[in-house]
Amino acid sequence: MRTIEWDDGVVRMIDQRQLPQEYVIVQFTDYREVARAIKEMYIRGAPAIGAAAAFGLALCARGSVAKTRAEVLADLEEAAATLHKTRPTAVNLSWALERMLEQARKAQHTQVEQIVHALVAEAQRIADEDVEVNQRMAANGAELIEDGYNVLTHCNTGALATVDYGTALGVIRTAHEQGKRLHVWVDETRPRLQGARLTAWELMRYDIPMTLIADNAAGHLMRTGQVDLVLVGADRVAANGDVANKIGTYKLAVLARENGIPFYSVCPTSTIDLSLPSGEQITIEERDSTEVTHIGEVGIAPEGVPVFNPAFDVTPHRYVTGIVTEEGIIYPPFAPGLRRAKGATS
Amino acid sequence: MRTIEWDDGVVRMIDQRQLPQEYVIVQFTDYREVARAIKEMYIRGAPAIGAAAAFGLALCARGSVAKTRAEVLADLEEAAATLHKTRPTAVNLSWALERMLEQARKAQHTQVEQIVHALVAEAQRIADEDVEVNQRMAANGAELIEDGYNVLTHCNTGALATVDYGTALGVIRTAHEQGKRLHVWVDETRPRLQGARLTAWELMRYDIPMTLIADNAAGHLMRTGQVDLVLVGADRVAANGDVANKIGTYKLAVLARENGIPFYSVCPTSTIDLSLPSGEQITIEERDSTEVTHIGEVGIAPEGVPVFNPAFDVTPHRYVTGIVTEEGIIYPPFAPGLRRAKGATS
Numbered sequence: 001m002r003t004i005e006w007d008d009g010v011v012r013m014i015d016q017r018q019l020p021q022e023y024v025i026v027q028f029t030d031y032r033e034v035a036r037a038i039k040e041m042y043i044r045g046a047p048a049i050g051a052a053a054a055f056g057l058a059l060c061a062r063g064s065v066a067k068t069r070a071e072v073l074a075d076l077e078e079a080a081a082t083l084h085k086t087r088p089t090a091v092n093l094s095w096a097l098e099r100m101l102e103q104a105r106k107a108q109h110t111q112v113e114q115i116v117h118a119l120v121a122e123a124q125r126i127a128d129e130d131v132e133v134n135q136r137m138a139a140n141g142a143e144l145i146e147d148g149y150n151v152l153t154h155c156n157t158g159a160l161a162t163v164d165y166g167t168a169l170g171v172i173r174t175a176h177e178q179g180k181r182l183h184v185w186v187d188e189t190r191p192r193l194q195g196a197r198l199t200a201w202e203l204m205r206y207d208i209p210m211t212l213i214a215d216n217a218a219g220h221l222m223r224t225g226q227v228d229l230v231l232v233g234a235d236r237v238a239a240n241g242d243v244a245n246k247i248g249t250y251k252l253a254v255l256a257r258e259n260g261i262p263f264y265s266v267c268p269t270s271t272i273d274l275s276l277p278s279g280e281q282i283t284i285e286e287r288d289s290t291e292v293t294h295i296g297e298v299g300i301a302p303e304g305v306p307v308f309n310p311a312f313d314v315t316p317h318r319y320v321t322g323i324v325t326e327e328g329i330i331y332p333p334f335a336p337g338l339r340r341a342k343g344a345t346s
Numbered sequence: 347m348r349t350i351e352w353d354d355g356v357v358r359m360i361d362q363r364q365l366p367q368e369y370v371i372v373q374f375t376d377y378r379e380v381a382r383a384i385k386e387m388y389i390r391g392a393p394a395i396g397a398a399a400a401f402g403l404a405l406c407a408r409g410s411v412a413k414t415r416a417e418v419l420a421d422l423e424e425a426a427a428t429l430h431k432t433r434p435t436a437v438n439l440s441w442a443l444e445r446m447l448e449q450a451r452k453a454q455h456t457q458v459e460q461i462v463h464a465l466v467a468e469a470q471r472i473a474d475e476d477v478e479v480n481q482r483m484a485a486n487g488a489e490l491i492e493d494g495y496n497v498l499t500h501c502n503t504g505a506l507a508t509v510d511y512g513t514a515l516g517v518i519r520t521a522h523e524q525g526k527r528l529h530v531w532v533d534e535t536r537p538r539l540q541g542a543r544l545t546a547w548e549l550m551r552y553d554i555p556m557t558l559i560a561d562n563a564a565g566h567l568m569r570t571g572q573v574d575l576v577l578v579g580a581d582r583v584a585a586n587g588d589v590a591n592k593i594g595t596y597k598l599a600v601l602a603r604e605n606g607i608p609f610y611s612v613c614p615t616s617t618i619d620l621s622l623p624s625g626e627q628i629t630i631e632e633r634d635s636t637e638v639t640h641i642g643e644v645g646i647a648p649e650g651v652p653v654f655n656p657a658f659d660v661t662p663h664r665y666v667t668g669i670v671t672e673e674g675i676i677y678p679p680f681a682p683g684l685r686r687a688k689g690a691t692s
Contacts, residue, residue, distance in 0.1 A: 020648040185654075188638065188647070190536055190560040196638070196647040204648055211652045214536040214638055216561050216594025220630075220659035223596060248562025250569060251597050254604050284566075292534065292542070292560055295641040301534070301542040302366040302550055306557045308531075313566035 001025070002131075002164045003048050004055060006124055009062050011055045015042045016160055020201040030063065031056040031079045038093075039086040041192070045161025046235045046271055047130050050092030053083045054123035057100040061119040064112070072115050076104050088283040089244055089312045090235040091273040096126055127163045133268045134165040136326040141171030141231070141266050144324070145180055149228040152185040152218060155246035156198035157233035157266065168231040168266040169202060171324065176208045184210040185227060187218055189246060191291040191309060215248050222259040230256045234267035234323075241317030241334025242279025247310055253319035265315075266324040269345045272338050279314035287311045347371070348477075348510045349394050350401065352470055355408050357401045361388045362506055366547040376409065377402040377425045384439075385432040387538070391507025392581045392617055393476050396438030399429045400469035403446040407465040410458070418458050422450050422465075434629040435590055435658045436581040437619040442472055473509045479614045480511040482672040487517030487577070487612050490670070491526055495574040498531040498564060501592035502544035503579035503612065514577040514612040515548060517670065522554045530556040531573060533564055535592060537637040537655060561594055568605040576602045580613035580669075587663030587680025588625025593656050599665035608667040615671050615691045618684050625660035633657050 004013040011034055015024040026042060028034050034056035037043055043052050060079035066072040080097045087093060103122040107115045145151060151172060155161075158169035166173065175182055184203055189195035196212055203210040213221070221227050230252050236244040243249070243265045256263040276282060289307035293299060301307075323330045323337075327344045330337035350359040357380055361370040372388060374380050380402035383389055389398050406425035412418040426443045433439060449468040453461045491497060497518060501507075504515035512519065521528055530549055535541035542558055549556040559567070567573050576598050582590040589595070589611045602609040622628060635653035639645060647653075669676045669683075673690045676683035 021645070188536070190534070190562055193646050196651075200651045201648045204651065211654045212638060212647055213654050214561075214593065216536055216592075216597070217654065217656055217659075219597035219600065220593060220656055221654075223659070223662075246562075247560065247566060251562070251565035251601055254565065254601055255597055258600050258604075292558060295646060296644050298642050298644050299367070300539050300641060301558055302547045305542075305546045305550065308557045308559050308563065308567075310563055310566055313563075313569070316569075 003160050004051050006055055013043050019197055031060040035083050035086050046090035046092040047162040050096035051127045051163045053093050054096040054100050054126040056083045058120045058123040061116040072112050089285045092270050095270045130163040131165055133326040134162055134170045138170035138174035140328055141324040142174040145175035147180045149182045150226055151229045151231055152227045154187040154232045154249055155189045156194040158202040160198050167233045171266055186210050186212045187215045219255045222255050222261055227261055230263045232265055234265045234271050236282050237272045238276040238279045239274045240278045243315045244282045244312050247313050250313040250315045253315040257319050262321040264322050264324055269325050269341050272342050274342055285311040349506050350397050352401055359389050365543055377406040381429050381432050392436035392438040393508040396442035397473045397476055397509045399439050400442040400446050400472045402429045404466045404469040407462040418461050435631045438616050441616045476509040477511055479672040480508055480516045484516035484520035486674055487670040488520040491521035493526045495528045496572055497575045497577055498573045500533045500578045500595055501535045502540040504548040506544050513579045517612055532556050532558045533561045565601045568601050573607055576609045578611055580611045580617050582628050583618045584622040584625045585620045586624045589661045590628045590658050593659050596659040596661045599661040603665050610668050610670055612670040615687050618688050620688055631657040
């Protein structure tokens with residue numbers, strides 16, 4: 001199944017917190033449950049939480065007892081505010097919410113039922129488009145991978161981070177499907193271990209050769225000539241090409257440049273935020289200290305230890321070789337290329 | 347107590363694998379148990395394993411049933427070989443073993459008992475000197491820390507990594523004791539989490555302000571101006587100043603240089619290995635995959651996942667601002683300074 005699906009008033013998603021030990025499907029009928037699932041990371045990955053937010057608004061519309069268009073809109077705006085504040089860094093969340101609200105606002109139907117129908121259809125379109133966009137992006141990016149390459153990746157950017165197929169991992173899948181021999185170094189990605197738990201699981205299922213490493217080992221591999229390409233995703237790309245992505249991405253970009261290794265971010269144009277001139281304006285989410293102090297129920301640090309736990313970092317555009325989107329690969333200077341790519345889809 | 351102590355034919359050490367949850371003292375009377383304790387990391391840290399190896403040979407001498415000087419020497423050489431192969435990267439291990447064997451060889455005593463006595467005394471001297479050397483090193487390094495500094499450190503380089511007091515953490519302790527206000531960013535240091543488990547525990551006991559971070563967050567802190575100084579230890583320093591240290595050190599050095607932050611390695615001259623022209627000749631230990639795939643008994647990756655788990659990396663000397671030793675701080679060009687410092691102690 002897809003990472004997230006709509007089925008007649010029910011939103012189903014994989015509970016990614018339980019992978020790889022358990023493959024559990026959860027289902028929700030209330031947008032507040034979807035908001036909680038995003039916040040608690042049942043579902044994560046910028047494109048996936050965009051789709052989840054859209055389905056959340058579809059649930060809200062369907063469950064609304066409003067009798068007028070104005071009342072439905074008020075309900076939707078309240079739900080959008082709740083969904084919006086779940087996670088601050090990935091722009092796909094607000095992008096999807098805005099697209100859904102736009103659909104509701106422009107609906108000229110006075111019938112509430114027709115608005116509901118339009119919103120469910122729009123959420124489904126957002127989900128379907130994500131899969132299609134990922135495949136175009138993957139086809140564009142696959143040309144970066146040569147036969148025999150060792151590709152290093154961070155966090156999870158696969159089917160689980162999207163509705164299906166993936167961003168950076170989608171590129172890797174496509175190159176593999178094209179018959180290129182490749183091997184993937186998978187950063188475990190502390191603190192939440194999305195690499196160890198999710199990316200390793202996906203790559204093993206796809207039968208793509210891979211090796212798991214502690215995040216600390218990435219530099220050693222690059223310095224000793226064992227990495228040909230670094231591919232990561234993105235949670236928000238500013239107008240100048242600065243990339244916000246999972247914490248630890250910045251160090252990979254610096255190490256890649258230091259060792260002459262190309263570093264690409266792979267993301268749909270929905271991740272580009274032209275309203276922010278640079279990455280300095282991107283809000284970096286800080287998450288609970290227990291993500292660092294505990295693995296499951298096991299404590300790994302002294303009780304009461306102070307913790308700083310930023311979930312993302314910003315990679316300044318000067319370290320980024322290129323940004324792979326469904327509209328093509330954008331190279332420096334990024335600003336005009338990002339405007340063009342964004343313009344092509346809006 | 348000290349990290350490791352000799353008490354009338356018994357070697358006692360803290361079982362560091364159990365910290366911070368449990369403070370357990372183990373004791374050994376056979377050098378093979380000491381070898382196992384080093385290999386399984388009951389005790390770790392280059393200076394501490396040097397002392398452990400020395401006490402191991404003292405146990406061997408004491409337990410030997412040899413009747414002649416030649417037979418004792420043969421026993422000691424066999425024990426030294428066993429102790430030597432426990433861990434390949436830290437040179438302090440072979441340094442201490444060589445110093446002990448030298449003592450045995452030069453002993454003109456025909457009485458086996460006198461050789462035993464000489465070896466026990468030499469092991470005790472190695473341990474005592476380590477504490478004294480650490481305090482001199484700490485006094486030298488403390489001048490690098492200015493009032494109000496944020497210092498970032500990696501792995502554990504404190505009392506637990508040495509016989510007592512510490513190397514990089516010793517510098518931090520001395521600056522703190524001098525009344526300087528400082529704050530320490532502690533890398534958790536995957537895969538074995540020596541930062542989260544040991545450094546956090548030590549700093550909390552010393553009442554030194556600290557914050558624990560995932561290793562991935564170090565770059566973000568440096569880029570956003572929240573780190574004034576990086577202090578790490580060393581497991582082996584080559585003749586040209588290349589530093590082998592805990593995996594993840596190299597990335598810190600690159601990130602520090604990229605952000606204009608000084609990066610120092612703190613180590614006794616016993617860690618300097620003039621026999622190796624550069625870091626490329628240093629053997630990098632690879633440890634078991636379960637260090638990456640499991641935290642205690644908890645699996646965090648799919649079963650059967652391939653893992654690469656190097657325990658150390660090499661930081662080329664061009665990224666190293668200086669090397670703090672008990673003989674003073676050595677600056678580039680490192681080769682003459684390292685020779686001088688090593689010469690002063692040999």
